[in-house]
Amino acid sequence: MFSAGMHIKDGEFTKSIYTMIKDQKYNEAIVALSNINVSIPNTRAALSLLAYCHFYLQNYEEAAAYYEQLTVTCPSVDEYKLYFAQSLYKACIYEEAMKVSCQFDNPKYQAKIIKLQAAIKYREDDLPGAKSLVDQCPSNDPDTDINLACLLYKEGRYEEACDKFTQAMQLSGYKPDLSYNIALCFYQMKQFAPALKQIADIIEKGIRKHPELSVGMTTEGIEVRSVGNTITLHETCLIEAFNLKAAIEYQLKSFDAAKEALTDMPPRSEEELDAMTLHNQALINIDDKPTEGFEKLQFLLQQNTYPSETFANLLLLYAKYEYYDLAADILAENAHLTYKYLTPYLYDFLDALITQQTSPEEAYRKFDEIAGKHTEQLRKLTKQVQDARQIHDDENMRRAINEYEEVLERYIPVLMAQAKIYWDMENYQQVEKIFRKSVDFCNDHDVWKLNVAHVLFMQENKFKEATGFYEPIVKKHYDNILSIRDRKSVV
Numbered sequence: 001m002f003s004a005g006m007h008i009k010d011g012e013f014t015k016s017i018y019t020m021i022k023d024q025k026y027n028e029a030i031v032a033l034s035n036i037n038v039s040i041p042n043t044r045a046a047l048s049l050l051a052y053c054h055f056y057l058q059n060y061e062e063a064a065a066y067y068e069q070l071t072v073t074c075p076s077v078d079e080y081k082l083y084f085a086q087s088l089y090k091a092c093i094y095e096e097a098m099k100v101s102c103q104f105d106n107p108k109y110q111a112k113i114i115k116l117q118a119a120i121k122y123r124e125d126d127l128p129g130a131k132s133l134v135d136q137c138p139s140n141d142p143d144t145d146i147n148l149a150c151l152l153y154k155e156g157r158y159e160e161a162c163d164k165f166t167q168a169m170q171l172s173g174y175k176p177d178l179s180y181n182i183a184l185c186f187y188q189m190k191q192f193a194p195a196l197k198q199i200a201d202i203i204e205k206g207i208r209k210h211p212e213l214s215v216g217m218t219t220e221g222i223e224v225r226s227v228g229n230t231i232t233l234h235e236t237c238l239i240e241a242f243n244l245k246a247a248i249e250y251q252l253k254s255f256d257a258a259k260e261a262l263t264d265m266p267p268r269s270e271e272e273l274d275a276m277t278l279h280n281q282a283l284i285n286i287d288d289k290p291t292e293g294f295e296k297l298q299f300l301l302q303q304n305t306y307p308s309e310t311f312a313n314l315l316l317l318y319a320k321y322e323y324y325d326l327a328a329d330i331l332a333e334n335a336h337l338t339y340k341y342l343t344p345y346l347y348d349f350l351d352a353l354i355t356q357q358t359s360p361e362e363a364y365r366k367f368d369e370i371a372g373k374h375t376e377q378l379r380k381l382t383k384q385v386q387d388a389r390q391i392h393d394d395e396n397m398r399r400a401i402n403e404y405e406e407v408l409e410r411y412i413p414v415l416m417a418q419a420k421i422y423w424d425m426e427n428y429q430q431v432e433k434i435f436r437k438s439v440d441f442c443n444d445h446d447v448w449k450l451n452v453a454h455v456l457f458m459q460e461n462k463f464k465e466a467t468g469f470y471e472p473i474v475k476k477h478y479d480n481i482l483s484i485r486d487r488k489s490v491v
Contacts, residue, residue, distance in 0.1 A: 017049065024230060026053040042073055051083065058229040060091035078106040085116060092305040094120050111137065118147060123305075127154055142172055149181070158188045176202050176237035183244055190402060192248050199241045199248075206236040213238065213266040226269045239265055243276050250284060258284050275300055279307045286317060293317070301334070311341040319353050328354050345370065345410060353417060360421050367418040374411040378441045381407065411438075412447055419451065431455045446473060 013032075020029040030053050036046045051066035064087035070080040081104050088097035098120050101113050118133035131151055137144045149164035162185035169178040183198035207215050213233060214224045227233060242265035249258035262281055273281075278300060282293035297314040300306040311334065318327035327350060331338060338347060348370050356363035381404040388397035415438055422430040435442075435452050442448035453469035456462040 021049070021053065024056075024232065026057050026230075027228075029053050030057075042069060044070065044073060047073065048080075051087070055083075055087060055090075056231045058090070058231070058234065060087050061093075063087040064091055064093070078104050078109060082109050082112060082116075085113075089116060089120055089123075092123070094124050111141075115143060115147070122147075122150065122154065125154075127151060142168060146178070146181075153181070153185060153188075156188075158185045161185050162189075174201075174205075176205065176235065176241075180237045180240050180244070183241070187244060187248060192252065195248060196245065199245050202237050202241040203245075206238045206241075210236060215266055216264045218267050219260055219263040224267050226272060227266045229268065229272050229274075233266060239274060239277060243280055246280050246284060255284065275303065275306045275310075279310055279313070283313055283317075290317075290321065301337075308341055311337045312346055315342075315350055316346075319350060324354050324357050349414060349417075356417070356421065360425075364418060364421050367414055367421075371411065371414050371418065374407055374414065375438075375441065377407045378404065378411065408441060408445065412442065412445060415442070416447070416451065419455075423455070428455050428458045432459070446476075449473060 013036075017029055017032060020026070020032070030050060033046050033050050033053070036043070047066050047070050051063045051070065054060075054066065055063040064084060067080055067084035067087055070077070071084055074080060081100060085097050085100040088094075088100060098117060101117055101120070114133050114136050118130045118137075121127075121130035121133060130147075134144060134147045134151065137147070145164055146168050149161045149168065152158075152161035152164060162182055165178055165181045165185065169175060169182070172178070179198045179202050183195045183202075186192070186195035186198065203215065206213065210232060213227050213236070215238065217224045233239065242261050246258045246261035249255070249261055262277070262284060265277070278296050282296035286293040294314070294317065297310055297317070300310045301314065311330075315327050315330060318324070318330070331350070331354075342350070348366065352363050352366035352370065355366060381400050384400040385397055385404065388394075388400055415434065419431045419434045422428075422434070432452070432455050435448065435455065438448065449469050450473055453466045453473070456466035456469065
């Protein structure tokens with residue numbers, strides 16, 4: 001028997017197929033099985049093996065299609081209904097997955113059905129629904145604690161979630177997915193050092209156990225073939241680990257290290273890339289490849305599921321490149337996403353930016369209102385830090401400082417947008433007044449200092465004062481002086 005260049009001896013077809021599957025040569029098995037399915041349609045064995053191979057290649061929609069055929073061909077086999085529902089869930093077709101999971105009530109599969117339904121509710125952000133289903137699971141099942149940890153994470157209770165994930169790993173032994181979840185909790189708490197430690201463990205173990213995944217080869221300039229989206233790759237959590245490493249390096253302004261993290265991951269072709277990798281590639285390479293970056297983010301918005309940051313980042317990047325009409329169009333066309341993915345602050349900020357194109361005065365008023373809310377928060381947090389310091393409450397002091405820094409990072413872009421309105425009018429004295437009003441909060445922030453220096457320089461009679469602001473920034477970045485140009489500026 002011949003099949004797409006493969007020669008299978010008569011009488012050895014079954015043995016050959018199972019050998020391919022055992023050796024994880026799923027694509028080859030699919031080619032051979034597809035020929036059989038064409039010549040003898042809807043045979044249970046061929047459909048079942050085709051579904052299995054597609055599932056393990058993470059082609060979940062194709063797997064779901066074959067399992068659906070099996071539920072029709074073999075309606076009394078509940079196992080196929082379960083696999084059909086699981087494949088739909090993996091393909092992010094949640095509503096249909098829930099419908100299928102409710103269509104059979106076999107006590108043998110009850111525990112798995114409840115876990116699947118809880119996972120669907122979780123992905124749909126129905127946390128009370130997910131929690132009620134997780135509460136029905138046996139308390140001695142290790143998955144129950146992990147699911148509770150996931151719920152804590154989704155509720156923003158990262159420290160508690162981290163503790164539960166750590167306990168689960170202590171009980172079950174090392175697992176890459178648990179290590180990744182712990183790293184993710186540390187990332188959300190802005191504890192980057194322990195997060196990077198977990199990531200390093202995942203990468204080191206993945207390289208040692210699976211050298212065939214070609215980690216780092218692309219960064220070294222070595223051409224290697226795609227490793228594909230195999231179940232082995234999924235189980236190593238290498239893709240997730242490198243994406244999280246890239247996010248941390250990006251947060252730390254180590255942009256070259258962030259790019260390297262993305263090229264270090266196991267090589268895959270463009271069409272094989274997952275949503276998170278596509279999103280991070282677009283974001284991290286936007287300065288070098290803006291058109292490609294926008295195309296990737298727009299593509300993601302058209303998919304069933306995508307990183308929750310995609311919508312906001314696309315809008316912010318449109319604003320960064322002053323494509324305000326495109327930002328306005330995206331907001332108008334996706335009103336339902338506005339409420340789901342934009343915070344009130346971000347919506348108000350984008351609204352003010354877009355308004356600036358038609359009415360600078362109204363935009364300035366909107367920015368001023370946002371700035372006023374932030375300065376009020378900064379004053380309150382300053383007092384909390386002082387109060388905690390006086391009574392030596394280190395934990396509350398650390399929490400207040402972290403919150404202060406988060407509010408400050410939201411305040412700076414608002415301040416820069418306000419200043420830019422007068423900068424564009426070449427009213428540099430008014431820009432200086434805006435910056436002087438914010439000195440109590442921003443005097444240690446490099447972006448603020450750099451822009452104060454710019455506006456003093458442009459007035460042409462304050463060069464000495466400008467030098468006083470430029471000099472510490474230049475000294476701080478002397479070894480990488482070009483990095484200064486990457487800082488937010490009203491120029």
